[in-house]
Amino acid sequence: MKGAAASRILVKQVRTHIYTKNRSMRIHQQVRSFALLAAVLVPGAIGTSAEDKGENSLKLTLPPQIYAVPGVEMNVYFDNIVLTQEPHSHRFEVKCAIGRTEDRRWTVIPQTDDVGRIPFSIRVSNGDGKLLATSGSVLHVIPKDAGQGQKTRLLIVGDSLTHATKYPNEIGRLLSQPGNPDWTMLGTHRPSSAAEGIAHEGYGGWTWARFVSKYEPNPDGTHRKRSSPFVFLGDDRNPQLDVPRYVREHCDEQPPDFVVFMLGINDCFSAPSDDPAGIDARIDNVFEHAKTLLADFRKAAPNAHFGICLTPAPNSRQEAFQANYKDRYSRWGWKRIQHRLVQRQIKSVLADSDEDVSIIPTQLNIDPIDGYPTNNGVHPNEAGYAQLGSSIYAWLKSQL
Numbered sequence: 001m002k003g004a005a006a007s008r009i010l011v012k013q014v015r016t017h018i019y020t021k022n023r024s025m026r027i028h029q030q031v032r033s034f035a036l037l038a039a040v041l042v043p044g045a046i047g048t049s050a051e052d053k054g055e056n057s058l059k060l061t062l063p064p065q066i067y068a069v070p071g072v073e074m075n076v077y078f079d080n081i082v083l084t085q086e087p088h089s090h091r092f093e094v095k096c097a098i099g100r101t102e103d104r105r106w107t108v109i110p111q112t113d114d115v116g117r118i119p120f121s122i123r124v125s126n127g128d129g130k131l132l133a134t135s136g137s138v139l140h141v142i143p144k145d146a147g148q149g150q151k152t153r154l155l156i157v158g159d160s161l162t163h164a165t166k167y168p169n170e171i172g173r174l175l176s177q178p179g180n181p182d183w184t185m186l187g188t189h190r191p192s193s194a195a196e197g198i199a200h201e202g203y204g205g206w207t208w209a210r211f212v213s214k215y216e217p218n219p220d221g222t223h224r225k226r227s228s229p230f231v232f233l234g235d236d237r238n239p240q241l242d243v244p245r246y247v248r249e250h251c252d253e254q255p256p257d258f259v260v261f262m263l264g265i266n267d268c269f270s271a272p273s274d275d276p277a278g279i280d281a282r283i284d285n286v287f288e289h290a291k292t293l294l295a296d297f298r299k300a301a302p303n304a305h306f307g308i309c310l311t312p313a314p315n316s317r318q319e320a321f322q323a324n325y326k327d328r329y330s331r332w333g334w335k336r337i338q339h340r341l342v343q344r345q346i347k348s349v350l351a352d353s354d355e356d357v358s359i360i361p362t363q364l365n366i367d368p369i370d371g372y373p374t375n376n377g378v379h380p381n382e383a384g385y386a387q388l389g390s391s392i393y394a395w396l397k398s399q400l
Helices: 002-015 023-040 166-175 208-213 243-250 276-300 318-325 331-352 382-399
Strands: 065-068 074-077 091-096 105-108 116-125 131-141 151-158 182-186 231-233 239-241 258-262 305-309 357-360
Touching: 065 074, 065 357, 065 382, 074 382, 091 105, 151 166, 166 182, 166 382, 208 239, 208 276, 239 276, 243 276, 258 276, 258 382, 276 305, 276 331, 305 382, 318 331, 331 357, 357 382
Parallel strands: 065 131, 151 182, 151 258, 258 305, 305 357
Antiparallel strands: 074 105, 091 116, 116 131, 231 239
């Protein structure tokens, strides 16, 4: 019995990861993650389809890391990771030491003993069993008490999904459970729907570009007609981006420890969905504004960690898009744009090799059917917003 107990202790020590904000440790974490990733992928399939060529490819896309916390459900919805109008006609085979595969998703509620880094891979076949695509990732199950006793300051920047305040409320609810840090949410936007302590900078219809440059000399009190909270008149009386001033005036001169960006829908929604080059051109423009905003945030918060949310997959129902947009935009059109944006977001963050910027895989864990109402194409229901919140919460725990 003593030998068995010692073995169990040793296994637990090997699987348990001590999360830290030390920069060299983050690099070590990334090396380990990609080593595990390489072990489950076919050659050349890092994060994307093994057949990511041609117009009819499934373009199977996974982020390099998936985060989960014991006791909190995490999912990978299959419709969200492939580019096809008929996900139900394909067979998805998941290999992971924990969790289970269901008809539309892989799902898990990790246990304490699951803490560690677990290889995760998916194979997609057609109805005849022919392999179409293979991809892989690493599932990080973070200790439930990660960050306990620390003080943490969080700022969320976003569009209407953030404006609704439902997923920030869920983040706050999860952070308020035992085993979490002493948290503060920053932001000038505290809507009536916000729970106690919840704040953010989320505004309906906003884009990366608007946060970088929008200045309104005559605001009318609405959130659409207002200046970016990060843009001020300079000494020359011209508007300029000044995140350090935002921190001084609105954050008690204490920068955030974490900044989460949930943007991209409004930047790209009207891109030409049938023109891949046009979609990429629009995304290029988005990335230029994102680079500008992130650089100014880095000046204001040199030690902060930035999380880039992957743009959530849309409602699976075409009638939901018809209810919102009539014949102007279709579900399949936005799906093509959104899927390409997610691919580019992943590649961009990985190419930058900045250990203080990472991907939050929010597009995996939102149910494209039950996470949306029947009459809205891109705005989730309560269940969908809660899934977004739990994804961001798990990412935060991984950084703590």
